[in-house]
Amino acid sequence: xxxxxxxxxxxxxxxxxxxxxxxxxxxxxxxxxxxxxxxxxxxxxxxxxxxxxxxxxxxxxxxxxxxxxxxxxxxxxxxxxxxxxxxxxxxxxxxxxxxxxxxxxxxxxxxxxxxxxxxxxxxxxxxxxxxxxxxxxxxxxxxxxxxxxxxxxxxxxxxxxxxxxxxxxxxxxxxxxxxxxxxxxxxxxxxxxxxxxxxxxxxxxxxxxxxxxxxxxxxxxxxxxxxxxxxxxxxxxxxxxxxxxxxxxxxxxxxxxxxxxxxx
Amino acid sequence: xxxxxxxxxxxxxxxxxxxxxxxxxxxxxxxxxxxxxxxxxxxxxxxxxxxxxxxxxxxxxxxxxxxxxxxxxxxxxxxxxxxxxxxxxxxxxxxxxxxxxxxxxxxxxxxxxxxxxxxxxxxxxxxxxxxxxxxxxxxxxxxxxxxxxxxxxxxxxxxxxxxxxxxxxxxxxxxxxxxxxxxxxxxxxxxxxxxxxxxxxxxxxxxxxxxxxxxxxxxxxxxxxxxxxxxxxxxxxxxxxxxxxxxxxxxxxxxxxxxxxxxxxxxxxxxxxxxxxxxxxxxxxxxxxxxxxxxxxxxxxxxxxxxxxxxxxxxxxxxxxxxxxxxxxxxxxxxxxxxxxxxxxxxxxxxxxxxxxxxxxxxxxxxxxxxxxxxxxxxxxxx
Ligand SMILES: Nc1ncnc2c1ncn2[C@@H]1O[C@H](COP(=O)(O)OP(=O)(O)O)[C@@H](O)[C@H]1O
Ligand SMILES: [Mg+2]
Numbered sequence: 001x002x003x004x005x006x007x008x009x010x011x012x013x014x015x016x017x018x019x020x021x022x023x024x025x026x027x028x029x030x031x032x033x034x035x036x037x038x039x040x041x042x043x044x045x046x047x048x049x050x051x052x053x054x055x056x057x058x059x060x061x062x063x064x065x066x067x068x069x070x071x072x073x074x075x076x077x078x079x080x081x082x083x084x085x086x087x088x089x090x091x092x093x094x095x096x097x098x099x100x101x102x103x104x105x106x107x108x109x110x111x112x113x114x115x116x117x118x119x120x121x122x123x124x125x126x127x128x129x130x131x132x133x134x135x136x137x138x139x140x141x142x143x144x145x146x147x148x149x150x151x152x153x154x155x156x157x158x159x160x161x162x163x164x165x166x167x168x169x170x171x172x173x174x175x176x177x178x179x180x181x182x183x184x185x186x187x188x189x190x191x192x193x194x195x196x197x198x199x200x201x202x203x204x205x206x207x208x209x210x211x212x213x214x215x216x217x218x219x220x221x222x223x224x225x226x227x228x229x230x231x232x233x234x235x236x237x238x239x240x241x242x243x244x245x246x247x248x249x250x251x252x253x254x255x256x257x258x259x260x261x262x263x264x
Numbered sequence: 265x266x267x268x269x270x271x272x273x274x275x276x277x278x279x280x281x282x283x284x285x286x287x288x289x290x291x292x293x294x295x296x297x298x299x300x301x302x303x304x305x306x307x308x309x310x311x312x313x314x315x316x317x318x319x320x321x322x323x324x325x326x327x328x329x330x331x332x333x334x335x336x337x338x339x340x341x342x343x344x345x346x347x348x349x350x351x352x353x354x355x356x357x358x359x360x361x362x363x364x365x366x367x368x369x370x371x372x373x374x375x376x377x378x379x380x381x382x383x384x385x386x387x388x389x390x391x392x393x394x395x396x397x398x399x400x401x402x403x404x405x406x407x408x409x410x411x412x413x414x415x416x417x418x419x420x421x422x423x424x425x426x427x428x429x430x431x432x433x434x435x436x437x438x439x440x441x442x443x444x445x446x447x448x449x450x451x452x453x454x455x456x457x458x459x460x461x462x463x464x465x466x467x468x469x470x471x472x473x474x475x476x477x478x479x480x481x482x483x484x485x486x487x488x489x490x491x492x493x494x495x496x497x498x499x500x501x502x503x504x505x506x507x508x509x510x511x512x513x514x515x516x517x518x519x520x521x522x523x524x525x526x527x528x529x530x531x532x533x534x535x536x537x538x539x540x541x542x543x544x545x546x547x548x549x550x551x552x553x554x555x556x557x558x559x560x561x562x563x564x565x566x567x568x569x570x571x572x573x574x575x576x577x578x579x580x581x582x583x584x585x586x587x588x589x590x591x592x593x594x595x596x597x598x599x600x601x602x603x604x605x606x607x608x609x610x611x612x613x614x615x616x617x618x619x620x621x622x623x624x625x626x627x628x629x630x631x632x633x634x635x636x637x638x639x640x641x642x643x644x645x646x647x
Contacts, residue, residue, distance in 0.1 A: 057516075060520055062516060062519060062520070085522075086522040089520060089521065089522040090522065092520075094517070094520045096513045096516065096517060097513070098512070098513075100512060100513035100514055100516065100517040101514075101517075102514055102517070103509075103512065103514065113521060113523075114521050114522075117521065117522065117523060118522065119296060119299070119332075120299075120300075121296075121299055121332065122303075125299070125303075125332065125335055125336075127374065128335045128338075128366065128369045128370045128372075129331050129332060129335060129369075131368075131369035131372060132331055132334075132335070132362075132365045132366055132369040133331070135365060135368070135369065136365065141372075167296070168296065168330040168331050168332075199358050199361060199362075
């Protein structure tokens with residue numbers, strides 16, 4: 001990662017082709033294609049249980065798909081040797097729902113984990129890097145020495161974000177980052193993600209149910225319907241004829257979010 | 265880190281003077297992968313400019329700058345500021361923002377229901393259960409293999425072993441179990457001696473109660489009781505701890521961070537228990553004998569001295585060793601089953617409870633089966 005102005009190029013950093021996923025008789029994805037371009041914020045939407053989180057875990061290599069190929073940063077995720085996987089893991093950051101912080105460690109220790117495991121930086125440098133990330137994530141200085149149980153949900157997410165950013169990743173994966181946050185906290189988090197994306201040139205893959213997030217920070221939207229995705233900008237989504245997508249964007253909440261954005 | 269083999273000198277190059285200020289041109293990739301060279305370059309430049317006064321750092325030559333690079337740049341600036349005014353020129357706003365953050369951080373202190381057909385349903389459930397048992401056995405064996413591979417890898421690189429975690433788990437599984445293991449073993453000793461005394465008195469062979477207590481406790485009961493208590497205390501704790509981490513997605517988080525859950529969660533627990541259980545079994549045997557001695561004195565008037573003398577003639581040291589030799593194997597089984605069930609927890613918190621119960625049942629079952637196998641094995645060796 002490099003703190004350069006965002007790329008506007010068409011380089012594809014995540015390429016999913018013909019993805020098929022099944023759990024027993026239940027087929028989750030069937031022939032799913034998806035491209036994520038460098039420097040964009042992609043919002044992934046879909047009804048509950050349509051397989052958004054599963055898609056994310058497949059891209060991360062945590063679940064193996066039944067068929068199809070997944071390439072991340074040019075590497076085929078399903079056919080990666082262990083060292084190559086570790087090397088790739090260092091180039092992305094992941095924020096699970098609720099932070100997934102290690103409960104026995106303080107916030108600072110959590111953020112330091114990837115730095116201690118994957119680099120041989122000295123303590124002073126690690127500490128400085130941890131402080132930068134905690135500040136970037138918008139956490140107050142005194143939260144460094146707190147345990148996750150002492151933090152609010154929003155703060156835990158910010159701490160998880162700080163940990164995801166620890167190794168200056170190229171891609172940031174977020175699974176419903178604003179779920180469970182109050183609207184003000186959610187808006188602040190959106191702003192944070194948008195700001196970080198612009199200043200760090202990050203590519204962001206964000207699973208979300210939050211229409212405001214979609215409309216304010218996402219460059220493109222991928223809607224998971226009928227076991228595949230349809231992608232497009234917000235404007236393109238508004239003209240989609242698929243019933244679920246129409247309902248989603250033309251329902252009362254969708255309209256409200258769009259009107260709010262236009263009023264801005 | 266793969267160090268891009270850039271010599272330290274290439275990062276900071278003296279570039280003459282501008283007015284009264286000495287000029288340093290910063291070049292190359294100021295990134296994490298080059299940290300070794302970077303920190304040397306910063307040290308070298310700070311030392312080389314001692315007493316230089318004003319310094320201007322030309323930063324437009326920097327090809328790439330990440331957090332670690334920014335920290336080194338901030339470090340350089342702080343060290344040179346002790347000597348005189350420092351100016352860093354040629355950074356775009358994004359990089360400038362990163363440098364500002366680094367400068368602050370660098371100096372700061374520290375699921376309908378199917379139609380029911382009862383009879384068919386029973387048959388179906390029995391069939392499914394049989395298949396599930398087979399699956400699970402294979403799965404558990406695969407897990408044992410995986411742990412063995414990880415153990416082998418760690419044996420080659422012992423520095424990766426979590427020493428403090430091992431000590432912590434030894435304390436929790438060994439030291440903390442002393443009161444309960446001691447008390448129960450003592451009571452078992454008392455019961456054995458009492459019951460034995462009653463029977464043996466009819467034959468006038470009271471003193472043989474020592475043989476009865478000694479052999480049964482040293483060879484079988486000491487280790488078996490301890491293993492069962494430990495399976496209940498610690499095997500269940502392992503499942504609950506790791507299961508809770510699964511629910512919180514901590515284990516997923518470890519994997520995405522490139523950490524191996526087997527190495528971090530399973531190995532320390534297994535090693536700790538393999539070390540602690542033999543010690544605990546020895547202590548249990550001693551407490552059992554003490555209980556036997558106390559009961560013998562109370563009902564048979566056998567003094568402690570008589571008890572010990574008889575014990576020495578009746579029970580060879582090999583008996584105790586045969587008993588203790590089983591302990592590490594039982595320990596490994598308890599730890600492996602406990603961790604395996606913990607890692608199988610998925611999603612909900614209630615699966616933690618279910619699998620915790622299962623872990624205890626399975627490990628006690630396996631311990632008893634293994635104990636029977638050991639008896640046959642030792643008998644065939646004439647031990
Ligand atoms: N490990 C698993 N085993 C079996 N079924 C699963 C598993 N993980 C997810 N599923 C199923 O896959 C579907 C998609 O899940 P998920 O991706 O979590 O949904 P969401 O889109 O709400 O994030 C759900 O129906 C869920 O029940
Ligand atoms: Mg989900």
